[in-house]
Amino acid sequence: MVKKGGADKLFDLVLYTLLAILAFTAIYPFWNTLVMSLNEGKDTSMGGLSFWPRAFTFTNYEVIFSDERFFRAMGITIARTVSGTFLSVLVTALMAFALAKKELKGKRFFMIIGIITMYFQGGLIPSYLWLRELGLFDNFWVLIIPGMLSIWNMIVFRTFFQGLPEELEESAKLDGCNYYSLFFRIVLPVSGPVFATLSLFTAVGLWNEWFNAGIYINNPDLLPVQNYLMNMINSSSTAEMLSQMGSGVNVVTQTFTPKSLQMTAVMVVTLPIIVVYPFLQKYFVKGVMIGSLKE
Incomplete structure (x- = not known):
């Protein structure tokens, strides 16, 4: 075992210090949001809240979870993410x-x-007119169909498929497989890493996307949770925020503020992706690297 010299130890110290600072700057905003969501809104408005709640409470979460529109928006987002990811991939x-x-x-x-379509698009107005003529306004499928095909993901898939042994296809054809059987019975089972990686990328994009719903949907019952959150963030007062929420919201305990409810909504919307991410993280490097080795 080679013993490290003073210069190497100093380099390691500087490197780990920089990595620790970088990790802190990435984690702290999320942690601070969590702290504000677990603190009384009126106390939070006094400032000085950093690492721990001063006035711990679940009132903010009670208000959010008592809003019927939140659950409706969450259901739309979950349905969109699951079906959109499946169809797109x-x-x-x-x-x-x-x-x-x-x-x-x-x-x-x-x-x-x-x-060409990756770099040049028709623009917002032609897309708006096209989707209107298709009758997709105020329709759940307007959240899925426009982004169903990803050219970038297609290139990664294509590169991965080109790297598969030709013997797999030849032996499958000898057994009487057509192209559909070859894809679903041979290629799909051996393509787990790239499918998992691109599925998660697609799911995260669909979960966070709000623009299409803001343009093409006027029915509040079809708005995803990101648009629900955006409406909350744009609210300037508690009364305005509560007017946009459902009738089931508990307003007896007025210890919350627009800021505390906004932070709570951010946490609730973000947590599902954070929970899913660790289960698929192991596929990231393998899936992306395999899809980028050969063109």
Whole structure:
């Protein structure tokens, strides 16, 4: 074992110090938000709240969880994230699988068309008119269909599929598999890392996305939880905030403020992704690296 010299120890000390500072700057805003959500709103407005609640309370969470619109918005977001992730990954992977085949005629043309759409789009007004003509306004599917195909994810899928051994496909064809059987019975089971990685990226994007709902949906019953949170953040007073919430909100204990409810809503909206992330983290490096080794 090589013994480290003074210069190496100093380098390690500086490196770990910088990493600790970086970790603190990343974690502290989230921790401070959690502290404010667990503190009485009126006490929080006095300032000086940093690492621990001064007046611990669950009132902020009680107010949020008593809002019927919050649960409706959360249900819309969960349904959108689950169905949108499934459809987006499936459609994108099928397109990538087809473009990975050498025998596909015109695949270079399709790739060029797809890559062009990554850099050039029709714009907001043509998209607005197009979706209106399709009858997708105030429709749940307007939250899913416009972003169902991801060209970037398709390129990663395609690169991964091209790196699979050709013997897999040849042996499957000898057993009588067509392309659909080859994809679902052979390719899909061995593509777990890249599927898990891109599924999580897609799910996080769908969970956090609010723009399409803000433009194309006027029905408050179809708004995702991110738009619910945005409406809360834009509220300037407690009365205005409560007027946007459901009729079941408990307003007897007026210890909360718009700021405390905003921080609580941020925590509630963020926690599901944080809980899911550790279970799929192990696939990140393997999935992304495999999809980027060969073009």
